[in-house]
Amino acid sequence: MNQEPTRSQTTVWVIDDDETALLLADDALSHAGFQVQTYTDAPSALAAAQTKLPDIIVLDVIMPGMNGFEFCTALRCLPRGAVVPILVTTSLDDTAAIDQAYAAGATNFAIKPLNWAIEIYRLDYMLRSAKIALDLLEKEHETRLAKEDWERTFDSISDVVTVLGADLKILRANQVAQTVFNRAPKAIVGRLCHELFNPGGGACPDCPVPRVLATGQPAAAEIKSGPAGGLFEITVSPVASSQGQITHFVHVARDLSEKKELEAELRQAQKMEAIGTLAGGIAHDFNNLMMVVQGCAELLLAEAAAAGRNREDLDAILEAAKRGARLTKQLLIFGRKQSNFSQRRPLDLNSLLRKTLQMVEKGLSKSISHQFRLGTGLHLINADSIQLEQVVMNLAVNAAHAMPVAGTLTYQTQNIHVEAAASHSPPGLDSGDYVLLTVSDTGCGMDEATLAHIYEPFFTTRNVGDGSGLGLAVVFGIVREHKGHISCYSEVGVGTTFRIYLPAIRQPAGESQPTAAKPPAMARGSETILIADDEASIRGLLERFLTRQGYTVITAADGEVALRRYSEATPRPQAVILDLGMPNMSGWECVAQLRQLDPHVKVLLASGYGLADLESRAVQAGASGFVGKPYNLAQISSKLREILDAPQ
Numbered sequence: 001m002n003q004e005p006t007r008s009q010t011t012v013w014v015i016d017d018d019e020t021a022l023l024l025a026d027d028a029l030s031h032a033g034f035q036v037q038t039y040t041d042a043p044s045a046l047a048a049a050q051t052k053l054p055d056i057i058v059l060d061v062i063m064p065g066m067n068g069f070e071f072c073t074a075l076r077c078l079p080r081g082a083v084v085p086i087l088v089t090t091s092l093d094d095t096a097a098i099d100q101a102y103a104a105g106a107t108n109f110a111i112k113p114l115n116w117a118i119e120i121y122r123l124d125y126m127l128r129s130a131k132i133a134l135d136l137l138e139k140e141h142e143t144r145l146a147k148e149d150w151e152r153t154f155d156s157i158s159d160v161v162t163v164l165g166a167d168l169k170i171l172r173a174n175q176v177a178q179t180v181f182n183r184a185p186k187a188i189v190g191r192l193c194h195e196l197f198n199p200g201g202g203a204c205p206d207c208p209v210p211r212v213l214a215t216g217q218p219a220a221a222e223i224k225s226g227p228a229g230g231l232f233e234i235t236v237s238p239v240a241s242s243q244g245q246i247t248h249f250v251h252v253a254r255d256l257s258e259k260k261e262l263e264a265e266l267r268q269a270q271k272m273e274a275i276g277t278l279a280g281g282i283a284h285d286f287n288n289l290m291m292v293v294q295g296c297a298e299l300l301l302a303e304a305a306a307a308g309r310n311r312e313d314l315d316a317i318l319e320a321a322k323r324g325a326r327l328t329k330q331l332l333i334f335g336r337k338q339s340n341f342s343q344r345r346p347l348d349l350n351s352l353l354r355k356t357l358q359m360v361e362k363g364l365s366k367s368i369s370h371q372f373r374l375g376t377g378l379h380l381i382n383a384d385s386i387q388l389e390q391v392v393m394n395l396a397v398n399a400a401h402a403m404p405v406a407g408t409l410t411y412q413t414q415n416i417h418v419e420a421a422a423s424h425s426p427p428g429l430d431s432g433d434y435v436l437l438t439v440s441d442t443g444c445g446m447d448e449a450t451l452a453h454i455y456e457p458f459f460t461t462r463n464v465g466d467g468s469g470l471g472l473a474v475v476f477g478i479v480r481e482h483k484g485h486i487s488c489y490s491e492v493g494v495g496t497t498f499r500i501y502l503p504a505i506r507q508p509a510g511e512s513q514p515t516a517a518k519p520p521a522m523a524r525g526s527e528t529i530l531i532a533d534d535e536a537s538i539r540g541l542l543e544r545f546l547t548r549q550g551y552t553v554i555t556a557a558d559g560e561v562a563l564r565r566y567s568e569a570t571p572r573p574q575a576v577i578l579d580l581g582m583p584n585m586s587g588w589e590c591v592a593q594l595r596q597l598d599p600h601v602k603v604l605l606a607s608g609y610g611l612a613d614l615e616s617r618a619v620q621a622g623a624s625g626f627v628g629k630p631y632n633l634a635q636i637s638s639k640l641r642e643i644l645d646a647p648q
Helices: 019-031 042-049 068-076 095-104 116-156 175-180 209-215 257-307 311-334 349-363 385-402 471-481 536-548 559-568 587-597 614-620 633-645
Strands: 011-015 035-039 056-060 086-090 108-111 160-165 170-173 219-225 230-240 246-255 345-347 368-374 380-383 407-418 432-441 485-491 495-505 528-532 552-556 575-579 603-607 625-628
Touching (some): 011 019, 011 042, 019 116, 035 042, 056 068, 056 116, 068 086, 068 095, 086 095, 095 108, 108 116, 160 175, 209 219, 209 230, 209 246, 257 633, 345 349, 345 385, 349 368, 349 385, 349 407, 380 385, 380 495, 385 407, 385 432, 385 471, 385 495, 407 495, 471 485, 528 536, 528 559, 536 633, 552 559, 559 575, 559 587, 603 633, 614 625, 625 633
Parallel strands (some): 011 035, 011 056, 056 086, 086 108, 528 552, 528 575, 575 603, 603 625
Antiparallel strands (some): 160 170, 160 246, 219 230, 407 432, 432 495, 485 495
16 A cells, blocks of 8 residues: 555645635644635635545535535546545534535545544544555456456467366366366366367376365366368466465466477478489489380381381380389479479360370270360469379279269369468468369279378389389379478268369460470481590490490590590590589589580580489589480480580
């Protein structure tokens, strides 16, 4: 409480139409140390009260114009007028008057003539009582504000918060608890907490409350709630009295469902990233192997064509090598390494679907019915038509395998707007317009365990030999590279639905399909060619082929040897076929060193990694051209002739 003021700091107003009574009061109160102000009529005092109120008032009842009862009533209506103590005085010994005075707002009552030696102590008592009452009012106001602030804070907490009594029954529940459990406060208060989280099942498994009771310390556990449909992290903290007795508990339940989903997505993304990096390395080695198989088969085919021997076997070897190369391309697309994205252009997804599915339908069982629900006025998308064809074909083939007897395959397109902040929006997508492709089947469906692995490379539910397990991994990689999102919903015995979101573009543009290039001819030449590759089989293959085509060939197993042989050769080689991934000195460093030896050197870079920007990087590094492994002999022959015939 505030310090009690002294009499010298206390202002007393005396209001009475009897001037003698005013003089006596002024003399007695001033002598006692009060600051006194006298008024002969109530209206004057009321006017002064509009500006400043006294600490206490001594008020006569019977006055002309405005009596004491009316003055009390008017004063109590003023701001803070209700807290000023009023001593009402009268010469009438009338209980009715006393009742009327208290009803009008009087604090105390005295009968004239006043004995000021006694009344001064009455004023002191009234002032102390008023001070106590005012302090209590202020404390009550502060308590009410604190309670309101606490309730706002309590309800603003985003977790489910309840306060449990010592008997573990809920005393309070915040607004989130009411929302999560869809119950009014009266349906929550008084219940045991497990009646909300585990209704009908008794105490929740791993409930932390017993540990709190045993140790007196906070405890936590993860609990799955059936009604709320989520996984919660439950934290229970005890609240003890000054004697150390636990009086109640604070029970906080944080919904972990979204966190767990994000963690799972992060782990999946990290796994896919790691496998993608691994896929690039595997593809590099595999490309080298396929190139040797393919190149040797081509050489043998050229001989077999003249001799007419073993052509069918060689054709089978060459086809197997090409299939291996296609598998590698899928690995590279999945690992985001394949340089195919320069083919992106505005296209109409509906047109692509119609053309692609004409081919797909012919390859699938006639027992499968195809339904199309293609949206009108569909936005264009900026995409690689070849890759999207692969997405559609992979999804259709997967669906067909899920419907071995019969079923319905439905394709649907529509425009859709995504708000990134919305709870139902696909994760990772920015706000904006998208084209949604939905592919649904009525097949056998998948359980949750299978769904968790469908985008992993080489994961398959088919029998050995029925598929590589790369289909959905490639779909995932293509959609991700197109800045889109793919989701899958499946139910065993009902079917599976894939939803693919692709960013829309507004500007109109016609789709132009790449035209098939004519196979390059086996060009011949007489120049000297330096071949630098750490794979002996590839060096041998190229040396045999180019020698047959009329060239003089020098070989090197790494960049350092290539530099030495280039500088020692007389005359110097007219072109260098240089592999990027070599030990001791990388292809990039070797190009730079060669250009220092000869600024006009013509270098054809080759790589089996297939990184998306290799061709542009090769040109920037000073190379004359780039070719990705595995390449066929006609291709390398044509590319080599192209850079040799180009002007310096």
